[in-house]
Amino acid sequence: MGSKFVQFVCLVFLLVSIVKVGAQQAVFDVMNHGGVTDGKTDNSKVFTDVWNQACQNNGGGVVLFPTGTYFVEPVVLYGGCKGPIGVQIEGTLLAPEELESSVDIDHWIAFQYVDNLVINGGGSLDGQGPSAWPFNDCLKNPQCKRLPTSLRLDFVTNASIDRITSINSKNVHINIFASQNITISNIKISAPGDSPNTDGIHLGSSHNIQILDSVIATGDDCISFSTGTNNVNISGVRCGPGHGISIGSLGKVDGDDVSFVDIRNCSFVGTQNGVRVKTWAPSEAGTVSHLNVENIEMDNVENPIIIDQQYCPSRSCNAEEFSKVQIKDVKFKNIWGTSSTKYVVTLKCSQTSPCQEIELTDINLNYNGLEGSGVSACSNVEVEAYGQQTPPACTEKIMM
Numbered sequence: 001m002g003s004k005f006v007q008f009v010c011l012v013f014l015l016v017s018i019v020k021v022g023a024q025q026a027v028f029d030v031m032n033h034g035g036v037t038d039g040k041t042d043n044s045k046v047f048t049d050v051w052n053q054a055c056q057n058n059g060g061g062v063v064l065f066p067t068g069t070y071f072v073e074p075v076v077l078y079g080g081c082k083g084p085i086g087v088q089i090e091g092t093l094l095a096p097e098e099l100e101s102s103v104d105i106d107h108w109i110a111f112q113y114v115d116n117l118v119i120n121g122g123g124s125l126d127g128q129g130p131s132a133w134p135f136n137d138c139l140k141n142p143q144c145k146r147l148p149t150s151l152r153l154d155f156v157t158n159a160s161i162d163r164i165t166s167i168n169s170k171n172v173h174i175n176i177f178a179s180q181n182i183t184i185s186n187i188k189i190s191a192p193g194d195s196p197n198t199d200g201i202h203l204g205s206s207h208n209i210q211i212l213d214s215v216i217a218t219g220d221d222c223i224s225f226s227t228g229t230n231n232v233n234i235s236g237v238r239c240g241p242g243h244g245i246s247i248g249s250l251g252k253v254d255g256d257d258v259s260f261v262d263i264r265n266c267s268f269v270g271t272q273n274g275v276r277v278k279t280w281a282p283s284e285a286g287t288v289s290h291l292n293v294e295n296i297e298m299d300n301v302e303n304p305i306i307i308d309q310q311y312c313p314s315r316s317c318n319a320e321e322f323s324k325v326q327i328k329d330v331k332f333k334n335i336w337g338t339s340s341t342k343y344v345v346t347l348k349c350s351q352t353s354p355c356q357e358i359e360l361t362d363i364n365l366n367y368n369g370l371e372g373s374g375v376s377a378c379s380n381v382e383v384e385a386y387g388q389q390t391p392p393a394c395t396e397k398i399m400m
């Protein structure tokens, strides 16, 4: 073989290996960049430094937190990366304990303006909620201090969160805002049933969201929706304890909208609600439409199916007045199990904007597990009922 040919072969190998390295997502292990796992030393600067390296790496990068406990002060990770970016958490990230004097901050770990993000690794985020919950006085104090959400995605696109555990957030566990094409799967969320405002996943102003195969136990909503959220699929989620899946409260401002939501193959265990739609009384105009709820098991749930257009828990509203939010095309299909109160179906719609196109198909819900013992109560709604109806649809009229 001529040496020219050998040189040529070597050159080809060299090029191939460069291309290969370029195409691979390089791994940036925080332990090679000053990470400390004593659970006390702050790793937030290490996190942002390593994130910036991974983000600026051509072809993308993965920030790796190997097994160990990493104390992390609040951080914001910004996008504009040169390739796909990942955060692989195999260890536990530990939030600071809340001090009464500490600053008002809405996040612990926040990602902003990131495209092509993967958060995974099988590890945990520990929000140290018990240190903060005693300071949550928002029910009594309108000027209350905001407590941080554990994980925030703001203006994030094409992202997934997979195999992550979030425990004891100080406030909401995962908040998705102004984001698109996000898949959340195989996650575990847990906080005690009496912990304040520890919603599992809160969605707002976001589109094309999937939440799959996850277990969510909290003190507040399992998954909650605020305005501007549509094209959401939820399946294989087990909720409880907590307040169930909630759309709303809507109608505080004009034009609130939540639409195209599909909730299927889920179970609710010991929750306050199964699936609830709530709008303020009185409220501005808005819409909730194209909601499909299918194949759902209810186990000892207080209000398995509930539309409440007279939501008014405080003095800032007036339950004598009406909501202008139009609820339209809502289907509940194949819902079975038990309720812990006799009102197993409650459709309390607005007198001025009655609900339209509400379907109940194959409902089999029993109060205290006793067949036929529950009540289906309705107002301002025409229900189309198909298949089995236990209890019979809308046998009681709700006095408004």
Ligand SMILES: *[C@@H]1O[C@H](CO)[C@@H](O)[C@H](O)[C@H]1NC(C)=O
Pocket (backbone or CB within 6 Å): 116, 157, 158, 159, 160, 181
């Ligand atoms: C959604 O994001 C995934 C990556 O998480 C990407 O593969 C997929 O192409 C995106 N889909 C759309 C419609 O943008």
Ligand SMILES: *[C@@H]1O[C@H](CO)[C@@H](O)[C@H](O)[C@H]1NC(C)=O
Pocket (backbone or CB within 6 Å): 115, 157, 158, 181
């Ligand atoms: C999301 O991914 C899709 C498909 O790969 C791509 O077309 C789109 O530009 C991405 N979105 C953003 C905001 O980069």
Ligand SMILES: *[C@@H]1O[C@H](CO)[C@@H](O)[C@H](O)[C@H]1NC(C)=O
Pocket (backbone or CB within 6 Å): 208, 209, 210, 231, 232, 233, 262
């Ligand atoms: C939701 O599921 C439907 C039907 O399977 C599918 O067409 C749609 O793309 C899904 N949407 C999202 C955001 O995953």
Ligand SMILES: *[C@@H]1O[C@H](CO)[C@@H](O)[C@H](O)[C@H]1NC(C)=O
Pocket (backbone or CB within 6 Å): 235, 236, 264, 265, 295
């Ligand atoms: C829901 O469950 C049914 C029956 O087990 C299954 O065929 C279907 O694929 C599931 N759908 C989703 C979106 O998980």
